[in-house]
Structure formats: C-alpha cells, structure tokens
Amino acid sequence: MTIPNQNSLNISGPADANRVGVQIGNWGGLVTDRQAFAIDSCSETISFSYAVPEGVPIGGLTHISEGVSYPVFRTGVPGVGYVIGIRDPNSSQWKSVAPPQTQIFPGPGTGSVAPTTLGFTAQVKFIATDRIKSGVYSAPLQKVATLRVTTRTGKPMASDVPLYIKAFTVTAATQGCSLTQGAIQNINLPPATLHSFAGPQSNSVQSVPFSMSLTCDADVSVYATMTDATTPSNTGNVLSRSPDSTALGFGIQLFKNGESSPIKFGPDSSSIGTLNQWYVGKSASTGTVFRIPFVAKYIKQGAEATAGTLRASSTITFSYQ
CATH class of the missing domain: 2.60.40.1090 (Fimbrial-type adhesion domain)
Incomplete structure (x- = not known):
C-alpha cells in the first residue's frame, strides 16, 4: 500500500512560522484497501491485525489530533517529519502507528466476528519538527510501516504488506x-x-x-x-x-x-x-x-x-x- 501525497510541497514565510509538532498546512494523504489480506482457508480466520512502524520516533516530540497522540518520525527533509494514522475501514476511530506495534483489528466498529478478508485505511500527515531553512529537498519513496495479520496464538496468516509514502520534494523559501x-x-x-x-x-x-x-x-x-x-x-x-x-x-x-x-x-x-x-x-x-x-x-x-x-x-x- 502506498499513501498518496503531494509531489511537491512549498513552504514560504518566516523560518519558524510552522509550530513544532503541528501539521504543516494541510499536507498529507489517505488511502484505503479493504482487501489488503485475503485468507484462503476454511479452517482459520483472521484474529488480529497490526501495524509495525518502520522508523524510530523523534524523542520528546508528539502530534495531537482529535485526542490521539502520535509519535513523529523523520522524513529525511530538515524540519519536516511525518505521523501515520491507521484504522480498520469499518471503524471511525484513528489509531497512532507507534512502537512496538499498533493493533488495528479487533477495534471499535469492526464487529466481534473475525473476517476472512481484512483491510486498512491509512493516512500520513507532515509535521514541523524544527526550523525549516530555505532550499530544495527531496524525500524518496519510503517504507513507513509493516501491516500483518495473525491468529490468536500469533501465527502469521499471510505475507506482510508494506506501507509506503511516495516520494516528494520540498521547496522552502523562508525568511529570517x-x-x-x-x-x-x-x-x-x-x-x-x-x-x-x-x-x-x-x-x-x-x-x-x-x-x-x-x-x-x-x-x-x-x-x-x-x-x-x-x-x-x-x-x-x-x-x-x-x-x-x-x-x-x-x-x-x-x-x-x-x-x-x-x-x-x-x-x-x-x-x-x-x-x-x-x-x-x-x-x-x-x-x-x-x-x-x-x-x-x-x-x-x-x-x-x-x-x-x-x-x-x-x-x-x-x-x-
């Protein structure tokens, strides 16, 4: 799965105008895949699904949105980080992708009967992590999490699905x-x-x-x-x-x-x-x-x-x- 986002992000204004820990503008993206996993088995059904973050969070920095606290990860662009929110498509409640892993199913709105197919809705937000200096910066396609499903005993039910955010460029023309x-x-x-x-x-x-x-x-x-x-x-x-x-x-x-x-x-x-x-x-x-x-x-x-x-x-x- 790849979360779409703007190919080019433009920043202007004073260098510290973007408050640290707050989303930069409305930059981000969202993707839904209702059949990320399909279990071809009559004997077992999916019991749990998880999202495992790929990066290491920036120490002491969080982003708060709708009452959910998100750790912030580095994009590789100075001053720009990201957070990942995830939920089952049948749920309205976002969860933060945080170490060591975040359980998605079962969750609010997902029902009590384990399905034979399972999907995810994932979103990325870009967050200010520091002063953004003038320049042109490129971030490659990057894996941000691993999605997996298991039985109640922890047995894998299918191959893991990687979650990516696509490559983007930041052009900053900031004043100071x-x-x-x-x-x-x-x-x-x-x-x-x-x-x-x-x-x-x-x-x-x-x-x-x-x-x-x-x-x-x-x-x-x-x-x-x-x-x-x-x-x-x-x-x-x-x-x-x-x-x-x-x-x-x-x-x-x-x-x-x-x-x-x-x-x-x-x-x-x-x-x-x-x-x-x-x-x-x-x-x-x-x-x-x-x-x-x-x-x-x-x-x-x-x-x-x-x-x-x-x-x-x-x-x-x-x-x-």
Missing part, C-alpha cells in the same frame, strides 16, 4: 535574520566588593553594557530566548556559576537595557512559544537592523558570601515568526 554583530562576546565585569551591594538579593553598582545586531528579511517578527549555557534547564534569572568559579554567594544577571527586571532563561529553542521567549520587533523591509542592548550585573544572593572569581555563560536563540 543574520547576526551581524556580537556573535561571540567576553564580558568582563569590574571587581566588586561587599560595599557594592545594598544587601542580599541586591545588584552591584558595577555593570557592563553589551549588545548584538541582526539584519533581517522583510516582514519577520523576531523573538529571542536566553539560555544558561552551564545549566540549560535553568528557568530562573541568575546564571549558574561555571565549575571554575571560586566566589560563593554571588551570581550574574542579565538585563535588557532600560529594564529593571532581569532576563529569565529558557530552552535553547527557536520554536514558537518557547518558555521565557520575548519579542524583539518586526522588520518593516529587507535590510531592517535590530540592535539589541543588554546589561550584565552581579547579584549578592545571600547573607553569606566568599570572595573569589565568578564566571558564567549564556547563549541566545532567535526565532523568526
């Missing part, structure tokens, strides 16, 4: 930005003493400004997320000390210039809605430049403190929506 200043920066805060702080949870008098610049295509909404490079799971507002730091009771905070609240950190992800992602601005035309100023400051975290060196690092991820 280029980082034109500040890609790698070493920021040296001057030495601070205890007298530089008003007390616990206060910032130092000392601070250092820094900035970065982006040059963008037209009509791109730019968002940003700062990530703690030492502890990427940190969602607070104080950078983790690097292992070679010796000072205790102090930390480093980053501020957007002119703001009194420090930046909260989030995952290193360009996906729409990433935790603690903030809005930078929207480009009016090709060549729009965004200069993003920041300030770094010490913070005294508690009553007890020990002098020494303090190092921390962060990364920034831009999202083009």
Whole structure:
C-alpha cells in the first residue's frame, strides 16, 4: 500500500512560522484497501491485525489530533517529519502507528466476528519538527510501516504488506535574520566588593553594557530566548556559576537595557512559544537592523558570601515568526 501525497510541497514565510509538532498546512494523504489480506482457508480466520512502524520516533516530540497522540518520525527533509494514522475501514476511530506495534483489528466498529478478508485505511500527515531553512529537498519513496495479520496464538496468516509514502520534494523559501554583530562576546565585569551591594538579593553598582545586531528579511517578527549555557534547564534569572568559579554567594544577571527586571532563561529553542521567549520587533523591509542592548550585573544572593572569581555563560536563540 502506498499513501498518496503531494509531489511537491512549498513552504514560504518566516523560518519558524510552522509550530513544532503541528501539521504543516494541510499536507498529507489517505488511502484505503479493504482487501489488503485475503485468507484462503476454511479452517482459520483472521484474529488480529497490526501495524509495525518502520522508523524510530523523534524523542520528546508528539502530534495531537482529535485526542490521539502520535509519535513523529523523520522524513529525511530538515524540519519536516511525518505521523501515520491507521484504522480498520469499518471503524471511525484513528489509531497512532507507534512502537512496538499498533493493533488495528479487533477495534471499535469492526464487529466481534473475525473476517476472512481484512483491510486498512491509512493516512500520513507532515509535521514541523524544527526550523525549516530555505532550499530544495527531496524525500524518496519510503517504507513507513509493516501491516500483518495473525491468529490468536500469533501465527502469521499471510505475507506482510508494506506501507509506503511516495516520494516528494520540498521547496522552502523562508525568511529570517543574520547576526551581524556580537556573535561571540567576553564580558568582563569590574571587581566588586561587599560595599557594592545594598544587601542580599541586591545588584552591584558595577555593570557592563553589551549588545548584538541582526539584519533581517522583510516582514519577520523576531523573538529571542536566553539560555544558561552551564545549566540549560535553568528557568530562573541568575546564571549558574561555571565549575571554575571560586566566589560563593554571588551570581550574574542579565538585563535588557532600560529594564529593571532581569532576563529569565529558557530552552535553547527557536520554536514558537518557547518558555521565557520575548519579542524583539518586526522588520518593516529587507535590510531592517535590530540592535539589541543588554546589561550584565552581579547579584549578592545571600547573607553569606566568599570572595573569589565568578564566571558564567549564556547563549541566545532567535526565532523568526
């Protein structure tokens, strides 16, 4: 069985406009074969049918549709994955093709009497898995699952039937930005003493400004997320000390210039809605430049403190929506 789909898929707009885990447009296809298996036997009838996925799902990524959770598999095209839904033609309830296998018959709407012929309705949906970069990409005909039927004891009743999605091409013309200043920066805060702080949870008098610049295509909404490079799971507002730091009771905070609240950190992800992602601005035309100023400051975290060196690092991820 081969699930039909568009021969050519076209993507345009900002590079991160397709939300990760969501179907891209209405791309996909559906096929029904009511007699995929026919058992030429008077002594035995089909008891179970299964779909066994061919690929390995992308870890931590699922697609939800009509209350069904689907693992997402790679197509080989960067940023584009697929999910497979399957059901008996007599059933209205979709099931996700997921490891290690998915039972199709018996199921809702299929009746209780095992048939001598059995079919499937299968659908593919194409899902955003990451940023889709401009380019032309080709995905070959690929086997995505194996369909099989067995007796109640697990004995095969017929030869397996492979399930394919046909070859397709993706042409992406996406918009984004280029980082034109500040890609790698070493920021040296001057030495601070205890007298530089008003007390616990206060910032130092000392601070250092820094900035970065982006040059963008037209009509791109730019968002940003700062990530703690030492502890990427940190969602607070104080950078983790690097292992070679010796000072205790102090930390480093980053501020957007002119703001009194420090930046909260989030995952290193360009996906729409990433935790603690903030809005930078929207480009009016090709060549729009965004200069993003920041300030770094010490913070005294508690009553007890020990002098020494303090190092921390962060990364920034831009999202083009």
